Amino acid sequence: TNGTFLPVDDIQGDILIGMKKPKQLFFFYQINDAPMFKAVLRRLIYPFITSTSQLICTTCPPIKVMLNVAWNAPGLKKLNVFDDLLDPHFNLGQVADADALGDVPGRKTWVPPLAANKTHGVFLIASDDDAAILALLNQITTWLGTSITEIYRLSGAHRTGAMEGHEHFGFLDGISQPAVAGFATSVMPGQSLIFPGTILTNVLGDPNLGARPGWTKHGSFLAFRQLQQFVPEFDQYLLNNALNDPSASLTVAQGAELLGARMVGRWKSGAPIDLHPLVDNPAVGADPNQNNNFDFNHPLPFNINTDQKRCPWSAHIRKTNPRADQPSLGNHIMRAGIPYGRDTTKAEFKANKTRTERGLAFVSYQSVIDNGYRFQQKAWANDINFVPGKSDPTPGHDPIFGQNGGSTRFSSGLDPWNPAKDFKLKDFVVSRGGEYFFSPSMSAILNPIAL
Ligand code: HEM
Structure with missing residues (x-):
């Protein structure tokens, strides 16, 4: 890749680079009055929608509050856009997909407003402070009046201080993203270079290139998941199952830290x-x-198919990006999520x-839901046989977010001194529901959506 040739002014900002603001609100709504909604979207909301070019502009004044928009399949129909976008899981919606994703059957853990399946669209509003987000939301909902009804909102926020950039279990997040040809100006060591059509619809690399409606060019499917994390329970599990080396030189705290690092595939430092x-290296x-400069392979006598001394086959970052374990089949996603909820309190830890x-608040962008989020969840994280071809045929679930319908999960390879040991795991991450949306190009928002 030699830099930007994609029309960055036509691509919504969250897709390729992420709005990356410390606060972000997800506002889910139902559309009651399509003509009014379209008119307000076209005339009043559209100028606030943040494009990729605005985000990468180095000479522009900073954007105080950013907005991105997306609709689900019923939402597009409600707006009289009846074209088939050729994504079966988008068409069916995530409510219908929950069991297949490994959620507790019957969506028992879903928040009721998402389970009720009444959403048509979502506003993603990001800023440095909540007041600016609420001011824009207020403006938008006032303009839209009775043409929409709020279904649900979720407020995300970066953690602060030393935990800035870390998710709630404490691990640095947002490290490994693919480099998109035609957008990335460089490829960092270890980074995967992918076709733009792995993320964007109807461009080079999209398996449905040319078959989808023309206006889907430069859009992307947005998979949203509200994933609750049980932090004190996770920490207690690590302590109760702390690893120990044969010379018994690890303290319980060190053994717990090592177990957590092996579940993720990274130390908390990243x-x-x-x-x-065996030892963290924060630098x-x-x-x-x-x-990011690794691929799980090492010179002989290391054997990628028999040796888990370095990274377990079940580790989160290995399940979701198997690197040298398996040639890339176009299953990359662009992640744009943000933590939600307050930090774990001392009382909760106690x-x-x-x-x-x-x-x-997990967000991923991909051109085919079943090649991106859904594939990583179902075919990789939840599948105990993935990665195949290893000396242990059942590496187990992804210990972070692999799902088994609420039943016990297991991962092997977590103990480097006893890799055959299966660790029984409770769910430290529980699905509270989600939806599949389409995030159209800037031009498609005007035509056909707001037309
Ligand atoms: C990487 C945490 C859910 C896909 C990571 C990393 C952490 C993390 C700490 C390492 C940092 C990085 O490389 O950016 C979590 C937590 C989750 C969660 C706590 C749930 C609460 C998911 C889900 C997916 C996913 C639902 C997709 C289905 C990935 C991918 C990577 C990653 C693709 C990068 C792997 C690589 O390229 O090395 N995650 N994650 N994660 N996660 Fe997650």
Whole structure:
């Protein structure tokens, strides 16, 4: 790739680069009056929608509050857009997909407003502060008046201080993203270079290129998931199952930290355990030239198919990006999620029990839902046989977000001194529901959506 040739002024900002603001609101709504909604969208809301070119502009004044928009399949129909976007899971919606994704059957853990399946669209509003978000939301909902009804809202926020950029379990997030040809100006060591059509619809690399309606060019499917995290329970599990080396030199705290790092595939600092298997290296974790520069393979006598001393086959980052384990088949996603909920309190840690909800407002962009989010969840994280071809035929579930319909899960390979051991795992991440949306190009928002 030699830089930008994609029309960045036509692509919504969240898709390729992410709005990356400390606060972000997800506002889900139902459309009651399509003509009024379209008129307001076209004349009043549209100028506030943030494009990729605005986000990458280095000479422009900073944007105080950013807006992106997306609709689900019933939402597009409600707006008289009846074209088939040729994505069966978008067409069916996530409510219909929940069991297949491994959620607790019957959507028992879903928040009622998402389970009710009445959403048509979502506003993603991002800023440095909540007041600016609420001011824009207020403006939008006033303009829209009775043409919409609020279904649900979820407020995301970066953690602060030393935890800035870390998700609620404490691990640095947002490190490894693919480089999109035609957009990325460089490819960092270890980064996957992908066709733009892996993320964007109707461009080079989209398996449905040319078959989809023309206006879907430069759009993307948005998979949203509200994923609750049980932090004190996770930490207690790590302590109860702390790893110990044969010379018994690890303290319980060190053994717990190592187990957590092996579940994720990275230390909390972001340093990959494939490069630093037994001791964290925060300098590597913080260095983009080093923190992604690995592929799970190493020179002989290391054997990628029999040796889990470095990274377990079930580790979260190995399940979701198997690198040298398996040639890339176009299953990359662009992640744009944000944590939600307050930090775990001392009282919760002390009681080993979650009292208020927190987690990850997960967002991924992909050109085919079943090649992106859905594939990683179903075919990789939930499948105990993935990665195949290893000396242990059942590596187990992704210990972070692999799902088994609420039944017990297991991962093997977590103990480097006893890799055959299966660790029984409760769900530390629980689905609270979600939806599949389409995030159209800037031009498609005007035509056909707001037309
Ligand atoms: C990477 C946490 C859910 C896909 C990571 C990393 C962390 C993390 C700490 C390492 C940092 C990085 O490379 O950016 C979590 C937590 C989750 C969650 C706590 C749930 C609450 C998901 C879901 C998916 C996903 C639902 C997709 C189905 C990925 C991918 C990577 C990643 C693709 C990058 C792997 C790589 O390229 O090395 N996640 N994640 N994660 N996660 Fe998650």
